[in-house]
Amino acid sequence: ASYRRIAETEPAVKAFITLDEENARAAAAQLDKVLHEGGERGLLFGLPAGIKDNIVTDKLTTTCASQFLSNYDPIYDATVMKKLKAAQSVTIGKLNMDEFAMGGSTENSSYAVTTNPWNKERVPGGSSGGSAAAVAAGQVYFSLGSDTGGSIRQPAAYCGVVGLKPTYGLVSRFGLVAFASSLDQIGPVTKNVEDSVYVLQAIAGHDPQDSTSANVAIPDYTAALTGDVKGLRIGVPKEYLGEGIDPKVKEAVMDALRVYESMGAVWEEVSMPHTEYAVACYYLLASSEASSNLARFDGVRYGIRAENPDNLIDMYRKSRSEGFGPEVKRRIMLGTYALSSGYYDAYYLKAQKVRTLIKQDFDQVFEKFDVIIGPTAPTTAFKLGTQVEDPLTMYLNDICTIPVNLAGVPAISVPCGLADGLPVGLQIIGKAFDETTVLRAAYAYE
Ligand code: GLN
Numbered sequence: 001a002s003y004r005r006i007a008e009t010e011p012a013v014k015a016f017i018t019l020d021e022e023n024a025r026a027a028a029a030q031l032d033k034v035l036h037e038g039g040e041r042g043l044l045f046g047l048p049a050g051i052k053d054n055i056v057t058d059k060l061t062t063t064c065a066s067q068f069l070s071n072y073d074p075i076y077d078a079t080v081m082k083k084l085k086a087a088q089s090v091t092i093g094k095l096n097m098d099e100f101a102m103g104g105s106t107e108n109s110s111y112a113v114t115t116n117p118w119n120k121e122r123v124p125g126g127s128s129g130g131s132a133a134a135v136a137a138g139q140v141y142f143s144l145g146s147d148t149g150g151s152i153r154q155p156a157a158y159c160g161v162v163g164l165k166p167t168y169g170l171v172s173r174f175g176l177v178a179f180a181s182s183l184d185q186i187g188p189v190t191k192n193v194e195d196s197v198y199v200l201q202a203i204a205g206h207d208p209q210d211s212t213s214a215n216v217a218i219p220d221y222t223a224a225l226t227g228d229v230k231g232l233r234i235g236v237p238k239e240y241l242g243e244g245i246d247p248k249v250k251e252a253v254m255d256a257l258r259v260y261e262s263m264g265a266v267w268e269e270v271s272m273p274h275t276e277y278a279v280a281c282y283y284l285l286a287s288s289e290a291s292s293n294l295a296r297f298d299g300v301r302y303g304i305r306a307e308n309p310d311n312l313i314d315m316y317r318k319s320r321s322e323g324f325g326p327e328v329k330r331r332i333m334l335g336t337y338a339l340s341s342g343y344y345d346a347y348y349l350k351a352q353k354v355r356t357l358i359k360q361d362f363d364q365v366f367e368k369f370d371v372i373i374g375p376t377a378p379t380t381a382f383k384l385g386t387q388v389e390d391p392l393t394m395y396l397n398d399i400c401t402i403p404v405n406l407a408g409v410p411a412i413s414v415p416c417g418l419a420d421g422l423p424v425g426l427q428i429i430g431k432a433f434d435e436t437t438v439l440r441a442a443y444a445y446e
Contacts, residue, residue, distance in 0.1 A: 002048035002140055003019075003092070005138050005139050006019070006092070006139045009138070009139060012115060012120055013134070013137045014096065014114050015095055015124075015129075015131075015139060016050065016093045016095055016130065016139075017053050017093075017095065017096050017109075017111050017112070017130070018053070018063075018093050018094040019092065020091060020094075021093075023060070023091075024091060024093075027091075028046065031046045031090070034088075041088065042086060042089075042202075043202050044084065044087040044142075044198065044199065044202055045089075046088065047141045048092045049089045049140055049142055049143060049144070050091075050092050050093060050094070050095045050130070050131060050134040050135075050139065050140040050144075051091055051093075051144050052094070052095050052097050052101075052128050052130065052131050052143065052144055052145045053065055053094040053096065053130070054097060054100065054101055054146055054176060054179075055078045055177075055186065056076065056077065056078045056081070056175040056176075056177065057078070057081055057094065058074060058075065058076055058077040058081070059073055059074070060074070060094065061073050062074050062177070063111065064097070064099060065096060065099045065100070065111055066100055066110055066303075066323065066324065067110045067304065067323055067324075067325070068302075068319075068320075068323030069297075069302060069303040069304075069323075070303070070304060074175075076175065077175060078174060078176060079174040079175055079207045080171065080172060083202055083203050083205070084144075084203065087202040092139070092140050095130030095134055095145075096109050096111060096112055096129060096133075097109060097126065097130055097131075098129070098151075099324070099327060099328050100177070100290070100294065100328050101127040101148055101151055101179045102290070102328055103126045103127050104125065104127065104150070104151075104154060104397045105129065105382070105384075105387060105394065106124055106126040106127065107123065107388040108126070108325060108327045108328075113384065114129045115133070115384065116133065116136075116158060117136040117137040118136070118160060118381070118421070118422055119421070119422065121383055121384060122383060122384065122422065123381050123382055123383070124155055124158055124381070125156075125381060126154070126155055127145075127146075127151040128143075128145030128146060128151045128189065129155045130143075131145035131152070131189045132158065132159035132163065133155075133159055135159070135189050136159035136161050141190075141195070142191075142195055143189045144186055144199075144203070145163065145186070145187060145189050146176055146179075146184055146185065146186050146187075147163075147165035147184075147186075147187055147401075148179050148180050148184050148185075149183065149286060149398045149401060149405050150376075150397075150400075150401025150402060150404075150405070152189060153165055153376050153377075153401050153411060153413035153425065154376060154377050154425070155189075156189055156413045157375075157413045157415075157424065157425020158377070158422075159381075159423065161189055161190065161415070162189070162190045162191065162196050162412065162415070162446075163412065163413045164189075164196050164410070164411075165187045165401075165410060166186075166200060166204065167433050168183070168185055168212070168409075168432075169212055169213055169214035170185070170214060170433065170435070171186045171187065171205075172203075172205070172210045173210050174207055174209040178293040179289070179290055180285065180286035180287075180289035180290055181212070182285070183406070185405075186203065187200070192446060193443040193446050194225060196412065196439065197221045197224060197439055197443075198221075200439075201218070201220075201221050216433055219436055221435060221436060221439060223436055224435075224436045224438075224440040224443055225439075225440075225443055226443070227443065229263050229265045229440065229441055230264035230265070231264060231265070231266070232265040232370050232371065232441060233265070233267075233268075234257070234260060234266065234268070234369060234370070234371055234372070234373050235267070235270040235365045235368070235369035235373075236267050236269050236270065236372070237272045237275065237372060238270070239271065240272075240399075241375070244396065245375060245379075246378060246379045246380070248380075248419035248424070249375050249377075249378065249380065249419055250375070251419075252375075252417045252418075252426070253373070253374060253375050253416065253424075255416070256373070256416045256426050259445060260373075260441075263444060265441075267373070270365050270368075270369070272362070272365065274354065274357045274358045274360075274361050275361070275399070278358055278402045278403040279395055279398060279399055280354075281351045281354040281358065281406065282398070282402040282405070282406060283334070284335075284338050284347050284348060285351050285352070286335075287332075287334040288339050288347075288351075289335070290328075290332065291331070291334075291339065292335070294324075294332055297319075297320065297324075298316050298319065299316055299318075299323075304319060304322070304323050305319050306319040327391070330391065338351075355406045358406045358407060359406065359407040359408070362407040362409055362429075370431075370437055370441075371428050371429060371441050372429040373427065373428055373429070374426075374429075375400055376400060376401060376425030377425060378396070379397070380422035380423065380424060401427070404427075404429055409429060409430060410429070410430050410433075410434065410435050411427055412427070412438050412439065413425040413426065414445060414446055426445070428445075
């Protein structure tokens with residue numbers, strides 16, 4: 001059914017970089033046996049899944065939407081892939097994204113332009129645009145994305161689906177191609193909150209192969225499926241609803257808050273004064289980490305190698321010049337500059353300090369409130385081609401999602417109505433490792 005749906009919708013949507021039909025059918029045939037002959041069934045038994053193409057999959061090409069990795073067939077599975085297999089989900093293929101997860105529209109992919117299933121002149125968001133579009137188009141039951149500054153939540157918002165960024169450290173990053181290691185987190189994109197609960201249950205948990213993985217007990221997330229938010233205390237940051245936010249998006253968020261009120265929750269306006277520095281802080285830190293992480297793509301260890309170099313340095317230079325697209329180069333240059341001697345204190349170290357202030361904004365609000373609610377993104381999905389030449393405008397789309405990564409806390413985007421026929425996302429942010437409250441608030445609203 002999944003491949004049939006892909007055949008119908010993929011010519012317009014273009015969510016996938018690689019389809020893995022033969023192996024998927026073989027895996028499904030195995031599960032069919034269990035169905036008819038008996039045997040244990042995993043939590044995600046038989047559910048077709050799409051995987052963002054920066055999560056490594058054993059023997060299945062993993063490109064990160066980069067020409068650099070056009071020939072990269074990993075020899076192992078990411079921990080999340082092992083967990084999905086253990087839960088008996090079936091991998092349908094690898095999904096389009098912005099190259100190395102850098103971007104907010106999936107237009108930085110060097111493979112294809114993914115369109116928004118709601119309107120094919122609009123972007124699906126990014127960087128996990130393929131992950132959101134595939135779920136919205138009904139091609140897969142769920143997908144995995146990665147979120148460094150909003151890349152699960154923002155495309156989920158634009159495509160009218162549910163996207164969860166778990167607490168930093170809850171889901172293993174082993175086998176996620178690193179963009180900014182102190183911010184990256186894998187999470188589910190699903191049609192509804194209940195599905196998000198089950199996928200999170202399957203992929204969360206401590207992993208000794210990821211040194212930043214948290215050793216915490218994983219609760220039973222189905223405890224979130226109560227529909228009850230009586231007495232829930234909601235903080236609404238005025239900075240998330242101020243200048244630059246489309247009035248129709250704001251109206252949809254206010255409507256959602258009225259729904260919460262009617263269910264017995266209480267909300268109050270709060271201030272998170274360092275929000276205005278979050279975008280600048282993030283782009284310094286994320287680019288710095290990226291410039292270091294992407295040093296491994298040297299033409300020797302992974303992916304392509306340029307032909308006929310004059311010498312070793314020329315081989316590095318040519319391989320990297322040919323392999324990386326413009327946005328990736330921009331980030332590497334920005335990051336290398338920010339980390340260079342003489343500038344480190346003024347940029348990188350300063351940004352680290354600002355990061356702490358942003359985290360303290362969250363700590364303060366969470367002393368009095370259970371969740372923070374606002375929009376996921378300032379606007380609905382914008383038109384293809386309108387921002388890709390203008391990186392600064394593109395970066396500002398992340399204003400509501402980036403602070404969450406800097407603080408390391410969990411957040412979900414759930415659909416909250418339409419503005420001019422396009423989906424609006426409601427963002428619900430929680431305390432570190434309190435995914436249960438985030439999911440409970442999301443489920444009750446949905
Ligand atoms: N749009 C942001 C960026 O370009 C976030 C990307 C992400 O979360 N991977 O860095």
